[in-house]
Amino acid sequence: MLPVYIAGIGMSQFGKSSNTLVEIMEGAAARALAGSKIQDIEAIYIAVMNPEEFTGDANIASHVVEALGLTGIPALRVETASSAGAAALHAAFQSIASGYYRQVLVLGGEKMTHLSTSATTRILAEVIDAQERQCGATMPALAAMITEKYRRKHHISESRMARALCAVAMKNHAYGAHNPYAQFRQTLSKDKYLASKFVATPLRLYDCAPITDGAAAVILTAARTDILISGIGQGTGPVSLRERDSLSAFPATQIAARKAYQMAGIAPKQVDCAEVHDAFTPFEIIGTEDLGFFAPGKGGQAVVSGQTAADGILPVNLSGGLKSRGHPVGASGVAQIVEIARLLRGESAVKLKREPRRALAQSIGGLATNNFVTIVKKKAAAAIGAEGVIETFTVLHITPDGFLPPLALALIRDRKGALIMAQGEDITHLKIGREVYLRQVAGTYYFTVKSQLQKVRQAIRQLLGKKRSHTEPADGKKAANG
Amino acid sequence: MLPVYIAGIGMSQFGKSSNTLVEIMEGAAARALAGSKIQDIEAIYIAVMNPEEFTGDANIASHVVEALGLTGIPALRVETASSAGAAALHAAFQSIASGYYRQVLVLGGEKMTHLSTSATTRILAEVIDAQERQCGATMPALAAMITEKYRRKHHISESRMARALCAVAMKNHAYGAHNPYAQFRQTLSKDKYLASKFVATPLRLYDCAPITDGAAAVILTAARTDILISGIGQGTGPVSLRERDSLSAFPATQIAARKAYQMAGIAPKQVDCAEVHDAFTPFEIIGTEDLGFFAPGKGGQAVVSGQTAADGILPVNLSGGLKSRGHPVGASGVAQIVEIARLLRGESAVKLKREPRRALAQSIGGLATNNFVTIVKKKAAAAIGAEGVIETFTVLHITPDGFLPPLALALIRDRKGALIMAQGEDITHLKIGREVYLRQVAGTYYFTVKSQLQKVRQAIRQLLGKKRSHTEPADGKKAANG
Structure with missing residues (x-):
């Protein structure tokens, strides 16, 4: 497999936009291209979850390539519900790892705020199993049921669980306040959290990611840059809750993480910072456990004790996460990659205690039915020196x-x-x-x-050097004496 | 790039089905798996054009992987309007060519017949540019306008054009009659064709592919089989007609074909048979020109004179094509691959004059806005012998x-x-x-x-052989004398 690097990143302002979906995506792509040396993109991998129903746009790949003025080059859409952005990134990764393309654009977006909350909730709920949907289940309803089961399984009291969820929301809002692209840039107080209404017990309004318009773009290349994609993994899980063996963890994340760690050749604790799919605050807690950062049942405590804060041992969602940055579903998986790249490059306003070198992004599709893990690694600009x-x-x-x-x-x-x-x-x-x-x-x-390979290379260099010195002994001597 | 082979093919009966979309897809996948040595699929690439609106299925990748009893393994959906099947195949190709997966399933499907023709036409029309749609343009309307322009550009009389379109329809129905999976298995007479009503002048009902339920599956592998995917290519074109430089050809096909031919290292005339996206009969004619089989303006004449028949120089759509086999949009791009594999394996009831070795499939997304070309090559089971x-x-x-x-x-x-x-x-x-x-x-x-590589390998083998003979001279002599 050829190595795949990140050569450019870009995001639109997340929130409510008066632009069309294609215009929002165009803006994010333009920013990524403007900040990259690469201009001649060979193909576009597009992630949009449901443009047909949100905005009435079908054939979206052709529309986007045209809007970018790149008509002619290949463009295709990849979709796995709310993890579509990560799915597009993974498909694009393989197109470069295979050697078929040298440089491609990954572009995720969604436009949702123009619809009523009930219309958006209905469209989002289509990812749920039909029988469960028929009962009136929505995404927050299923997330709430998972949360309750998680709490009971790990013998966590209601008040401790509420404290943990509140801590996730407060942390992510605190960091989102520093993110210029975030939808919400206000900190959240405990009182304000507790005053917010229940959407589905035990989840309150502030436990749920908002409805957002936005787009994010990443340029991938086969040519070495400062950020390498070192591991990718994907896993799926049952669509309905009633088919699941586990209601307090997401095996789809665990499968994806195992593959990504194996490919990157690292253990969970070697990750320096992560973006975790916090469509609901409990998902961040469960996510950090599924990813192996914390033991099952300990994720909540880790947030409360500050272990996932910027100065903690494993900072999570320093971008504000989906919760505060916003969650334009098709864009989120790409936006996470943009955010970890900004952190590794030191472009984020939030600073970690020590310079991050390895970062991870986890994306959830549907109710954790189609999940992705991506690991990136900072490459030293000139590692081979001393x-x-x-x-x-x-x-x-x-x-x-x-x-x-x-x-x-x-x-x-x-x-x-x-x-x-x-x-x-x-x-x-x-x-x-x-x-x-x-x-x-x-x-x-x-x-x-x-590495061994490097040693072999060096040996060859030495051999070539010796040969040269054999043919030019006089000059060599002269230089040494002179 | 690692070579990618076809290890299994399967199709559902095309036509009107009482099964759900997921059940239809499950059936095609089961047939592909049943006919393949490979059972442990590592990932699924799914093509459905618009399950959200046709059947109300969102998160389709998760639903399909669950129905197949493969929950846990990665599954993602790829979409490029009506070429989605080809797009999924190309994305899956890259996942194996990169070495990330060893064996994957490509599965395309669509369920459409349960809706009224007007509802289906409306959903299909969403791929068209908004302004043109607002005028009342449908897919047949735009195809008809392309046909008229093509006719005028190449100075073809109305009657000669009608004869050519009729010849495409009759040919494809004649071959579809032999295809057990085809939606229409009746031949079509000239009188019947001429008696059919105009949908959009000059296109009659028999110039348009039908509305179909169906699914098709292909298993790809890195392990050598009898069929190699030797070339792939994709190209895009403007969505609206008014933005196009050419209204009588499809540059998106030309771009895709150029790439695929280059990768396969062959010229158009080295193709032994092809499946061409005949959603409308004129598209087969234009397709054979865009693919370089015939000169611009000569494709109609080629059909009329039998050059694209089974005993012609370049047989096209011996499966019956979309016209007679049916066109479940997400499935068609995969079904074409199934059909050319059946032809290369000699499993088709229709026989060519000489054994085909190289076959091509061309798939069109939207009104030729996102097109794909795939070339496959028959590998001799034991080529290296004499x-x-x-x-x-x-x-x-x-x-x-x-x-x-x-x-x-x-x-x-x-x-x-x-x-x-x-x-x-x-x-x-x-x-x-x-x-x-x-x-x-x-x-x-x-x-x-x-090839040179093979020569090097042989030289190494000889060198190793010589060394061995140096160390065992006595034995060698004994054997020679004994």
């Missing part, structure tokens, strides 16, 4: 505050003979005498063990 | 009846020293002394020039 050798090392399992275990530490002897204390990018392949790459970020050194 | 060397060769430009120029012919000396007259699979790389692979099909020998 080199050295491991003098000694350890893997720290009990770490100081602000450092997540296990933490690889090594004393590296650089080419000038100086010793440098550095953090390992990986805890495997540690051995005294092993060659490493070194890079410095904000005062901290990081090392990466040289 | 080998030989070119003794002498020619490229025949004026060929006997039944042979399409240019035709590569060579006298091959096989390993036993005998001379064999054989047809070349390709007209390039011909040179006396060049090594070739030989295979025999139904009494005719075909040769393929060994």
